[in-house]
Amino acid sequence: MGRSADSQPSIANVAALAGVSTATVSRVLSGHRRKNDDISRRVHAAAEKLNYSANFAASALRSDRSRTLGLVLCGATGSVAGSILDLLSRRLTGQHRYLMVASVDGNQALEAAMRSMAARRTEGVIVVPSLDEDPSGMPVDLPAELPVVQVGGKPLSYHTSWVGMDQAASMRLIIAHLAEQNAHAVAYLSRELNTSAATELFSTFSTLTNTLGITPEPDWVQFGPCSMRRGHDNVMAMLADGSSHPDAIICGDDSLALGALMACRELGIQVPDQLKVATFVDSPACLISSPTLTAVRPPLEDIVREALRLVDAKGPSILPSHVALPPQLQCRESTWSPRIGSSDMTSPGTFTY
Known part of the structure; x- marks a missing residue:
């Protein structure tokens, strides 16, 4: 029996049309399965044909991963900050991940934004300091397991990874x-x-x-x-x-x-x-x-790539990194x-x- 016109397609429908298991459909559409092979193409084609859209927000509530990263832009947002936002957003979209953005002024607002992102179970926070003011430090009450990567500026703390231009x-x-x-x-x-x-x-x-x-x-x-x-x-x-x-x-x-x-x-x-x-x-x-x-x-593309690598590699045994990348003239x-x-x-x- 076919689905009625007003019924919503399910992951089982996508799996049946693609000829794979529901677990495979979940891994492909969530981005956990990164291979771009025939299986992935069949799953994406079946999901598109059935107009199926996975509810990743609900999935995050059922798992221990939010698939969301935080980005805090400090001070006036210039061309560099805008480029970082664009590059980061594009990369995360390709990985079926999400970006939570906060634009703040001052160190108190920076700390509040970082606490808010930690409370929302982001998988990491990337901080872009203002060109006109160094950040004063990182909130001491952030979860120890939350990876924080700073892009340029004076390092927030010895416990924070840093990536930027030399x-x-x-x-x-x-x-x-x-x-x-x-x-x-x-x-x-x-x-x-x-x-x-x-x-x-x-x-x-x-x-x-x-x-x-x-x-x-x-x-x-x-x-x-x-x-x-x-x-x-x-x-x-x-x-x-x-x-x-x-x-x-x-x-x-x-x-x-x-x-x-x-x-x-x-x-x-x-x-x-x-x-x-x-x-x-x-x-x-x-x-x-x-x-x-x-x-x-x-080297903004390299900076964004390295910042994401540091967020994803962060673990209890990983020490903070300091990566200064060469510029171009x-x-x-x-x-x-x-x-x-x-x-x-x-x-x-x-x-x-």
């Missing part, structure tokens, strides 16, 4: 590229030194410029918030007074670099021939600016000009430290 390598890439392009006097528009990442970048900048003999004038190193207005005003002040000028500027983010380009246009300074501009935080704006901006690109028009006295005419491209 900040010092980012600065080394930019300075090495500028030196290869005959930069002899480099300025730096930095973020405020209120995070470990900003401090590490500035420390690396100071060490390398001293080592290479391209130490900047004192007023060529500026600290403050990241905005186009600040980038514009700082560069106007550096270039408009008629004294010695830098021939390259490193900017803490893309908004500062865009402001720097605006100042150069107003002053009639040619980029990159008279002044080279490079930035951290690669973004779509770097591709549509005129000229296009040389920028550091974080996207060399574009704002720094790329043939070197004086050189035949090197290589086109702009991607370089990995």
